[in-house]
Amino acid sequence: MVNTLETVDKIDKVIGELGITKVTENKNVVEYALENGLKLLTLENHTSPVVTLLVVYKVGSRNEAVGYTGSTHFLEHMLFKGTKKHNTDKGNGIDDLLTQIGAYWNATTWFDRTSYFEVVPSEYLELCVELEADRMRNLLLRQEDHDSEMSVVRNEMERGENYPEEAIEKELYAIAFREHPYHHPTIGWRSDVEGVDMEKLREFYNTFYWPNNATVILVGDFEPTKALTYMQKYFGKIPKSPQPIPTVYTTEPPQEGERRFEIHRSGDLPKVWAGYHVPNASHADNYPLAVIRHILGSTYERSSRFYRALIDNSIAAEVFARHDDLRDPALFIVGATLNPEVEIEKAETAIFEELAKLAKEPVTDEELDRARSANRKGTILSKADPSSLAFMLGEAESKADWHWLMNYDDKFDAVTKEDIMRVAGKYFVKSNRTVGHFFPKNSEDGSVSNDGDDDEEEGAPPADAHKAAEEINVTAFLNSRPPVTKVKAAKSTFKVPTFESRVVKQVMPNGMTLLLLQNPGTESVGITSTTRAGKFFSYKEPNALPDFAADLMTKGSQNYSKLKMAEILENMGIPGGLEFAVDNYRLSFGSNLVSDDMPQFVDMLADIMRHPLFLEEELAKTKIEWRARLTEAMSNTRLMAWNSVRRNLYPKDHPF
Template sequence: MRIKHLALAIALSIAPAAAVWADAAPVAAAQATLSPYAVVEGISEYRLANGLRVLLAPDASKPVATINLTYLVGSRHESYGETGMAHLLEHMMFKGTGQIANVMDELSRRGFQSNASTAQDRTNYYESFPAGEENLAWALGMEADRMVNSRIDQADFDKEFSVVRNEMEKGESDPFRTLWKQLTAASFDWHNYGHNTIGARSDVEKVKMENLRAFYRKYYQPDNAVLVIGGKFDPAQALALAQNTLGKLPKPQRQLVPTWTVEPQRDGERQITVRRVGDTHMLAALYHASSGSHPDWAGLEMLDAILTDNPNGRLYKSLVNRKLAVGVWPVSMGLAEPGYVSYWLKLSKEQNSEPARKALLGTLEDFKRHPVTQQELDRARSAWLSDFSQTAADSQSLTLALTEAIAQGDWRLFFLQRDRIEALQPADVQRVAENYLKASNRTLGEYLPTAKPDRSAIPDTPDVAKMVEGYQGKAQLSQGENFDPSPANIDQRTERATLPNGAKLALLPKKTRGNTISGYFAFQFGNAANLAGKATISQLTSAMLLRGAGKLSASEISSRIDQLKASLQISGSGQNLRVGFSVQREQLPALLALIGDALKSPTFPADEFAKLKLASQSNIDSLRNNPQSQAYQSIAKRMDPYPAGDIRHFATLDEQSAALKAATLEQLKAFQREFYGAGHAQFALVGDFDAAAVKRQLGELFGDWNSRQAYSRLEEKQRADQAGSEQLQLADQANAVYFAALPLALQDDSPDYPALLVANRILGGETKSRLFQRLRQQDGLSYHAGSDLMVDSFAPVSQWILSAIYAPQNLAKIKTGVSEELARLLKDGVTAEEVADAKHSLQQARQLARAQDDTLSSALAGQLERGRTMAFSAGLERQIEALTTEQVNAALRRYLQPSQLVEAYAGDFAATAKTAKSGS
């Protein structure tokens, strides 16, 4: 529920909705009385009498519709003492109206998918649902109702406040967001773009309901909103429904006054430093820039890629290639008013900030001596346009992407920006670089990991009338320790134990910021015989565990998790059940008790089961014309060695749909009763907890809980030998997918495994890889191309996966590119430089992963299941470090057999062929 720019989206995930109160007005009347205001590339804009703008973006290719309602209000519009109000209002909009007791519950009841997010210039709400007049009418009626009738009262706020505060705390614990917040604050003297969207803690804590209601009445009105309807619907019918719901709301009498603050020109560079406990070290340079609607923004977008593209970006070459940083990325905000661009570095503990700072600023502010080249622009433009075409081809993505253009001033900017980028010349980008990327326009920020931050306590202003009673001040936040994530230290700090029934424990107590704990529990049960025919039942059973357990309903479980300031995910398939969570020290016992109830005492409510089946079927249907899904299914079906009924059998979408339809609640209840137990389970916790207390509680909860059914591990069989390719025709799909798999007789303790890890890194495991370089950087065919190793720990049954996305008309070029790169790799081998770079990046990635408590808890649980410790990881890393170029080439030639690839190509190749034929 915050910013939705680039990869920075933090949104409140809701789900499903209910009740139709839209009039069934004659469809023909809408078109007879209302003509399009503008039409661009299949999208039509209508302007209703009350000021609401309605965009229709029909797409009949998928049975899904999406509505996206954008209000032109964000943190930019907040007054003194009211920071965070736009974001807080977004939370409150899900509480209810006079007609709906609780919007979030109603959305959930209908099985809709929904999100909301708040940014600097706008707030948006969207719902996706199975296409149909009833669903569309309900969604539009609900949005009309909560636009003017939302219940905004103190009682609801008091319940929601802990959720907002926990969202704040999450941001405060994140190094990137902490530095980003302070960097923007130091960069803007007067404009609200310097405020974090979530707001000041004191403003949110002390918010006045009358102020929040006034903010709501002022901005949540039809003349300040844009509605986008995308996906499968009848345009005339949809327009009539919009007119008879949102269109019936009166046009407000008040006049909105535009914001007028203009940030003055900068007189010199600025610098800030943030010191926090942890291992993360970052540098960032922020430069003030044009608004997103200005023609200059096209050049600024190209600069992002020219500077940070991996591996051809200037910053990547000057920093990552020279081992001065481990990563570079941009954070650029194209806003309604002049915004900013920023460029970020992440450093390892061994890397020094001073040479990194010099290289960062030297590269950013040196375009006069090193002008933009045509090759740089062409490479950046090709990647951007590929991303644009993919977004425009997917109705849901397009519906949401228009939000940012709407916030900048008009939805048509989405297409205009493409035109501008297509027309750019190197001189245009050069001018933009020289104008904005200069020292006088810069704020430099550094995030320094510090074992013991030296902070000054700033007390609240006291109440003068009570001052004589004394002032106690605030309690200081608990501080984490400077933890060494090396395998040896992790093993030394980890306590391993076994419960009476055989369940295994790995407990790693350590001081963490905010007393947080990450946990991962894994359960195994059943065997090939007693699990036969129960694949769908296994998945559905796990999906029902948090929908009612003990004395709590699904809504109450969700509220309880929020009250505990925790996160909890439960998933399962086959003979596995997985539980992941995070929580603070004081709330761990209560969360463990909740997990115990969910696993041991689920109530399986019938209404929740109906919603789950509806949502699951909708998901299955959405995959039928999806290129990625269809390519994957083609491979999986051809390689599947298991007969129908075996729990390991790969089920087709039709088989999944049939099994879903046949599933009953009684089957789920029986599955939980017969199979669930902890006799073959692994429990791992990392963070601030009392190990002795945790062992006692886990013993009480799970120490005598055993499955009634016999257990034996399901051994994987070698995949069927089905070498060859299949081409799948999918109508009306602008994007195509290449997917390939190569069966390998390999497991993760095989002598060749370390060499193949490095080989995969070179082939397609990162953006510097051969496939990425060829298909994206050289040929400009693919936004994403790469490879991955899927290696088993228990048997020599593994796969080497290759994948790429591309335009259907480039099918022949994709085939040629992949074939030539594989042949070149086998003929010429890899170079010593490639091996050195791959080894370094691989080791860095492993080290960084161990520094994340959630990843570490999952790894420790996996080691318990495999009978290993971190010594295995340490040994693997020593093997990687000792590898020679000759060993990597030998392993490549031993295992990489292009003739044995099982390949699939999925896309709309018929439309491409038809276009090519008509063009000739």
């Protein structure tokens, strides 16, 4: 039964009057259907006066073909440009209105879907429903908007090309998939993005943006009868698509041999990635693959197989395993960023050896139990945030349906050691994989090389940009915009939320200050800690000293070894939950955990804070890891620019 502010009889009466059908209910999520085919999912959560509205369209880059790749992403940008009723020219565009009410809003595009969302005070739900329904079918799609947004999309594409990870991922999917549209990057191929015309975008919009190709998800603080009334009022008047929504029928044939590629471009550390073809999210083998992902682990999972094989042995600075469970068969991806002077073949061999072990030897009981616990507790922590839960439901809708999420943990728990060995032996084979090597390439003077033929560096401002900037009259520009329409203040039954009076402050005998704030109903606890121990207090010492100290605190304490600490945190579902950060004035960390785990977490935290071991062997490994991080940071232009600014603003012996 749903935890609702209204009676079931009242809700049933209203949906009968509105012509809305209640389809099903599962774990407090209620599914409704409008006559035009729109699916609506609702989940009430009255812990705070905030509501999340998410609209998921079942269209992504899998619905594109050569000539108009990137259209889904481009349309995502265009949906913020306005409709006849709501646009910036009138001063009542989406951004104009949502800014005034303190909303958080955005949109994202992926292989299988495009999602638009707003997180707003509960009393403004109707405004959000109106805006989303309006742009579903009434988008202006003007040429001038297309032209202005082109530079934004191009800039986003160029920023992505600066990251080696994005370059190797794009190439990996493009080579692993030759026929299926997962071959195309979500952002599109550059020539398609720059060449697609407005008519093609309009055709794409008129093909996929209909109520019978969308799911609206509502999570948070709302009254069901009002919410359903808003849905019928604004979405209900939109007809279903005049033609059936096109389906994707192209399938990728089995791979018949290993494929390899190399990328040589600007960067600082070599990388090796490998992708294996795996089934779609609805396939039974999806769950053993998800368990394997946990067991292989990542940089943040220090008890995992990959961490111990590659990072503990100083082969890699970063390592990961990733399971892309999508609507169609996709990839299981593994990869590593190498430490300086390590041969790429050494890292590749270590990765493949770990994958081979999974097919030959059963995983341990401890590994399987830890994966199950981490998954279960990760779900609890994600569901503690209503917005996060809305996004989880949206992803489930895009790859299968929302029941997939409701049943996920039970199917994950049912995975056996035999399932893992069978699945690993079936998919992690040489003929089923695509391997990519990234080799950094820099110019002799240390600047990023430009392979283009243009005289000016790609993305650089024109030579007379400073002159153009000087000629802009900012005041005149702002005055030329129409006045923004004021959002009418909505009636609210809630007072302005404040927790000041509920905070309990206690000073411990040792001088530590403790602040407590209860927030029942989430099954979770948030813990943060701040200690005055930043770089300011050691600025005459070696600059990296505070960073090394922070890093070593979680590498072993009096009562908790590095491995034991990692196993406990991963069992709690928070593998990175005790990572300390250092700035100029403080040493700090923050973590969310399941409430039942708090006693053990606090005991471990106290031991780490008071009795860290600072082992020589861990310091040696930390230095190797930091050398790799610093090497990679040298290709981060924004970071390098910021460091240059600070060096010029402050004298050499200044802590900043």
